[in-house]
Amino acid sequence: MQAPKKHLPVVGLLGLVVIAAAGGTVYYYQFASPHTHAVPSHRLVFMTAVIQELGGFHVNNTAYLNQTTLPAFDNSKGYNLTGVKFQDYLPSYSDNKTINANTGDTITFYIHAVDGSGHGFSQYGSNHGFTIDGPTVSVAAGDALPGTIPFGKWYSVTVTFVTAGSYIYRCNIFCSDQHPFMQGNIVVS
Numbered sequence: 001m002q003a004p005k006k007h008l009p010v011v012g013l014l015g016l017v018v019i020a021a022a023g024g025t026v027y028y029y030q031f032a033s034p035h036t037h038a039v040p041s042h043r044l045v046f047m048t049a050v051i052q053e054l055g056g057f058h059v060n061n062t063a064y065l066n067q068t069t070l071p072a073f074d075n076s077k078g079y080n081l082t083g084v085k086f087q088d089y090l091p092s093y094s095d096n097k098t099i100n101a102n103t104g105d106t107i108t109f110y111i112h113a114v115d116g117s118g119h120g121f122s123q124y125g126s127n128h129g130f131t132i133d134g135p136t137v138s139v140a141a142g143d144a145l146p147g148t149i150p151f152g153k154w155y156s157v158t159v160t161f162v163t164a165g166s167y168i169y170r171c172n173i174f175c176s177d178q179h180p181f182m183q184g185n186i187v188v189s
């Protein structure tokens with residue numbers, strides 16, 4: 001009757017070691033695995049642009065670019081991620097309009113302008129625009145900001161946010177009656 005009592009402390013100690021090891025694994029998985037991108041980061045933001053009556057700008061996907069060269073891009077076909085090292089991430093905001101970044105991050109925007117005709121709303125001209133208001137940004141050599149995006153085509157611009165603050169991206173080409181509201185926020189902290 002005394003033997004089991006002698007063994008109990010040993011079993012208890014072993015149990016603690018097993019729990020600690022498991023906890024360490026969980027800690028590593030949750031806190032170490034997301035940091036596989038460089039800091040500051042190069043983010044890819046994939047968006048559609050349609051008249052505000054049909055939703056305006058909409059962020060469809062966000063990813064970290066884990067290489068120094070950009071994906072191939074063509075304004076008719078859009079981007080090509082074949083062979084590109086990237087990692088999807090969830091944005092800090094879930095409204096599909098607000099973009100977040102850390103100070104010093106670079107964002108490459110890929111924007112597809114969608115023809116909004118045929119839905120009963122007035123659509124003017126044949127282009128959307130894309131520009132960014134706020135603290136000064138650095139635009140990559142060869143890229144244009146503001147940019148013009150003909151309906152059905154793609155536009156890409158790479159911007160580095162060297163200053164923390166509140167930015168607004170917006171359409172700068174009159175495209176519908178609700179055009180003044182075709183915009184979204186970029187929060188750089």
Ligand SMILES: [Cu+2]
Binds near residue numbers: 051129172174179
């Ligand atoms: Cu527009």
